[in-house]
Amino acid sequence: MFRKRSYSLVMTGILMGMIVLLMMFGSRLFLDIDEEPRVEEEKRIVVGVSQLGSESGWRTANTESVQNAFTTQNGYFLIFNNARQKQENQLKAIRSFISQRVDYIIFSPVVETGWETVLQEAKEAGIPVILMDRNVDVDDQSLFATCVGSDFVAEGEKAGRWLEKELRKRGYAEERVNIVMLMGTEGSSSQIGRTAGFTSVASEHESWHILDKECADFTSIKGKEVMRDFLRKYQDIDVVVSQNDDMTFGAIEAIRESGRTVGVDGDIVILSFDAVRNALEMVASGDINVDIECNPNQGEYLLRVIDMLEAGEQVERRYYVEEDIFTIENVTQELLQERTY
Numbered sequence: 396m397f398r399k400r401s402y403s404l405v406m407t408g409i410l411m412g413m414i415v416l417l418m419m420f421g422s423r424l425f426l427d428i429d430e431e432p433r434v435e436e437e438k439r440i441v442v443g444v445s446q447l448g449s450e451s452g453w454r455t456a457n458t459e460s461v462q463n464a465f466t467t468q469n470g471y472f473l474i475f476n477n478a479r480q481k482q483e484n485q486l487k488a489i490r491s492f493i494s495q496r497v498d499y500i501i502f503s504p505v506v507e508t509g510w511e512t513v514l515q516e517a518k519e520a521g522i523p524v525i526l527m528d529r530n531v532d533v534d535d536q537s538l539f540a541t542c543v544g545s546d547f548v549a550e551g552e553k554a555g556r557w558l559e560k561e562l563r564k565r566g567y568a569e570e571r572v573n574i575v576m577l578m579g580t581e582g583s584s585s586q587i588g589r590t591a592g593f594t595s596v597a598s599e600h601e602s603w604h605i606l607d608k609e610c611a612d613f614t615s616i617k618g619k620e621v622m623r624d625f626l627r628k629y630q631d632i633d634v635v636v637s638q639n640d641d642m643t644f645g646a647i648e649a650i651r652e653s654g655r656t657v658g659v660d661g662d663i664v665i666l667s668f669d670a671v672r673n674a675l676e677m678v679a680s681g682d683i684n685v686d687i688e689c690n691p692n693q694g695e696y697l698l699r700v701i702d703m704l705e706a707g708e709q710v711e712r713r714y715y716v717e718e719d720i721f722t723i724e725n726v727t728q729e730l731l732q733e734r735t736y
């Protein structure tokens with residue numbers, strides 16, 4: 396009696412076990428046996444991107460633009476690295492892309508110099524390099540295929556020409572105008588270009604005095620620190636030229652803490668660069684007098700360039716993104732609502 400029961404118990408257990416196994420793996424077992432061989436995934440274009448950091452609202456928008464462009468749906472495999480403002484991290488990332496034999500390397504160089512060796516390595520590996528946002532200072536221009544970004548000198552000149560008009564509008568003939576400049580990351584294309592552009596206009600006016608200019612790394616915290624120092628050193632600042640909106644936010648905080656006012660009806664005229672949405676809101680409220688746009692939406696331009704390279708077409712040395720200049724006159728509520736950054 397006992398033996399028969401244990402036998403039937405055993406058989407029942409084996410049967411139950413088999414049913415469970417079939418339920419768990421059956422579909423796969425049958426699938427593996429019967430499944431058509433996996434269709435070879437079409438070759439996606441592998442793009443290695445070295446982004447210099449995440450220091451500003453502009454940079455965040457620039458990163459989003461790249462990530463929205465190089466998607467699986469668009470036929471890409473994106474390898475993205477954030478260098479946290481360090482050139483050595485970008486060099487490491489680019490060398491890693493080379494060893495992974497990506498199809499294209501895209502990077503936004505944190506500074507203009509120090510790239511020859513790694514770009515030569517990419518060239519010898521036969522991997523085209525595309526510059527995004529900022530430029531590199533190399534003798535051999537064949538080390539990169541093209542650069543998609545802004546004309547920073549033109550941006551600086553736009554700021555200078557706007558100040559000329561503003562001073563004329565205020566009836567300033569040749570009264571002394573005291574200016575301080577908050578510059579971006581030292582040695583970056585945006586810092587070099589904007590400084591050159593603005594100072595070239597300033598040099599046409601004997602009454603314009605650039606009391607001081609200092610790098611504040613495109614960050615709000617450094618912008619506040621440097622502006623606070625300027626306010627301690629100089630009693631009669633008339634104009635602040637701040638090379639990005641994040642530094643402008645910090646500078647305005649420092650100015651207000653000192654008891655002075657900014658903007659259209661204030662003591663100190665504020666010129667800023669980037670034109671990210673929350674800065675344009677301050678243009679609309681009159682706190683920032685003018686914002687020179689620097690368009691971070693470069694993903695679509697980069698996609699187009701790679702399409703052309705894939706088709707064996709000749710690409711230009713540079714592609715400039717479209718940019719505007721904003722004052723209280725042209726920042727509308729519709730514009731603020733439509734703005735993607």
Ligand code: GZL
Nearest residue numbers: 450451453528585613639689
């Ligand atoms: C400009 C870009 C600058 C922005 C800053 O193209 O390089 O870097 O103006 C950003 O906001 O940090």
